[in-house]
Amino acid sequence: MTAARIGLIAVSGVRVYNERLIRLGVTLPGFVERARVIASMPSLGLLTLAAVTPDEYDVTYLESPEFDPATLCQHGFDMVGISSFTAKADVMYGIADFYRVRGTTVVLGGLHATLVPEEAAEHADAVVAGEGEVLWPRVLADWKRGRLDRIYRNRSFRDVDLGRVPVPRYDLLDLERYNRIPLQTARGCPLDCEFCAASKIFGGYKRKPVEGIAKELAAIKRRFGQPFLELADDNTFVDKRWSRDLVRALAAAEVHWFTETDVSLADDPELLDLLAASGCRQVLIGFESPNAESLRGLEAHDWKARRHDRYRRAIDEIQRRGITVNGCFIVGLDNDTPEIFPTIERFVKDSGLMEVQVTVLTPFPGTALYRRLRAEGRLLRERYWERCTLFDVNFAPRRMSVEDLEQGLEYLMGSLYTAEEVHRRRRLYLETTLRNRRLAS
Numbered sequence: 001m002t003a004a005r006i007g008l009i010a011v012s013g014v015r016v017y018n019e020r021l022i023r024l025g026v027t028l029p030g031f032v033e034r035a036r037v038i039a040s041m042p043s044l045g046l047l048t049l050a051a052v053t054p055d056e057y058d059v060t061y062l063e064s065p066e067f068d069p070a071t072l073c074q075h076g077f078d079m080v081g082i083s084s085f086t087a088k089a090d091v092m093y094g095i096a097d098f099y100r101v102r103g104t105t106v107v108l109g110g111l112h113a114t115l116v117p118e119e120a121a122e123h124a125d126a127v128v129a130g131e132g133e134v135l136w137p138r139v140l141a142d143w144k145r146g147r148l149d150r151i152y153r154n155r156s157f158r159d160v161d162l163g164r165v166p167v168p169r170y171d172l173l174d175l176e177r178y179n180r181i182p183l184q185t186a187r188g189c190p191l192d193c194e195f196c197a198a199s200k201i202f203g204g205y206k207r208k209p210v211e212g213i214a215k216e217l218a219a220i221k222r223r224f225g226q227p228f229l230e231l232a233d234d235n236t237f238v239d240k241r242w243s244r245d246l247v248r249a250l251a252a253a254e255v256h257w258f259t260e261t262d263v264s265l266a267d268d269p270e271l272l273d274l275l276a277a278s279g280c281r282q283v284l285i286g287f288e289s290p291n292a293e294s295l296r297g298l299e300a301h302d303w304k305a306r307r308h309d310r311y312r313r314a315i316d317e318i319q320r321r322g323i324t325v326n327g328c329f330i331v332g333l334d335n336d337t338p339e340i341f342p343t344i345e346r347f348v349k350d351s352g353l354m355e356v357q358v359t360v361l362t363p364f365p366g367t368a369l370y371r372r373l374r375a376e377g378r379l380l381r382e383r384y385w386e387r388c389t390l391f392d393v394n395f396a397p398r399r400m401s402v403e404d405l406e407q408g409l410e411y412l413m414g415s416l417y418t419a420e421e422v423h424r425r426r427r428l429y430l431e432t433t434l435r436n437r438r439l440a441s
Helices: 019-025 029-039 044-051 086-101 111-115 117-121 132-145 197-202 210-224 240-253 263-267 269-276 308-319 340-351 368-375 402-416 419-440
Strands: 005-010 058-063 079-083 105-109 126-129 151-153 180-183 186-188 205-207 228-231 256-261 280-288 324-331 355-360
Touching (some): 005 044, 019 402, 044 058, 044 079, 044 132, 105 111, 105 132, 111 117, 111 197, 117 126, 117 151, 180 210, 263 269, 263 280, 263 308, 269 280, 280 308, 308 324, 308 340, 308 419, 324 340
Parallel strands (some): 105 126, 180 228, 280 324, 324 355
Antiparallel strands (some): 186 205
């Protein structure tokens, strides 16, 4: 008997709709480099679903940035599981409709489907809303019996024990296509920022046991040799004791890597020293704003606002150890005025940040921010999923116009991502790092 064929399809890539920003962005090396990195990452979620798929099924992993019938017709799948984020939701729906017309069973999951499962269900035979490690085997068992439910949901954040999740199917990836591989060590974030879709999905924070991470590291190295790792975490270093053990395991694996975390990393000198010796090349930190007033109200306890005065010290403490900081800023926050744009520019240039990421506040569906702006009548359109790119404006700011926000974002892009400015930041970082090393010796 022929094994049922399952296709796991990642809808990747992103398109910015602001034409002025498109024309500007393609000329800016600092912007283009990071965009290429993100676009080239495989879907760790789908590779994990492949790992929990019983051996009786024949599994194929695909990436489809656009709806391409010629490519999709090449595979005779009996079922497809498709995952995407909000900006590519309509591409995901187009692929789903294409397969359903041809009699293929379609299951949708991932970030967007979890945020709006009822919408996703209009294009699918079933929707996985939440963490798929325990839901996907249930979907397959029900499909085999011919009794699929419409929507599968986790009962709680405790449903998935990260210590019991098998190693993702890295073997399904093309060796020649990737030089940066994702690895998840923690899931969720305790800060619960209003704009964060991950907080809506997970509602908690949990870590993977370090011994399990070591197994994944070994599997990645067997498959890819010495790839650069990107930790697929929302906030890696929340638990400092566990973090030290994690960093030791990464050091033992002799890999280079990147992750995202919060500013409290700089409060732990021991962890910073371990980090410097572990192969960590960069951490992305969501500073959000150099303006303390703009930070107020982002999350319930004003955690970030209360740490605003530590920002420059944190950058110094991390970067002087040879780890670059990618500072992430959001424009369009409720207390932002047009003055925020030169303020961010001055902060970036004066602080010595090596890298910078500037995005526009984006009310993703299902988030607390979306609900509030909708209640206040500030959404420009009820449905704008293709513009959830982090660079397109989807709402009316409180203390400036839409045009002010768009022009301010363009101003910052033109100021911070030019070849000259990227070179200046890198030169300053190298000079400072070398000087600190001489002083330490």
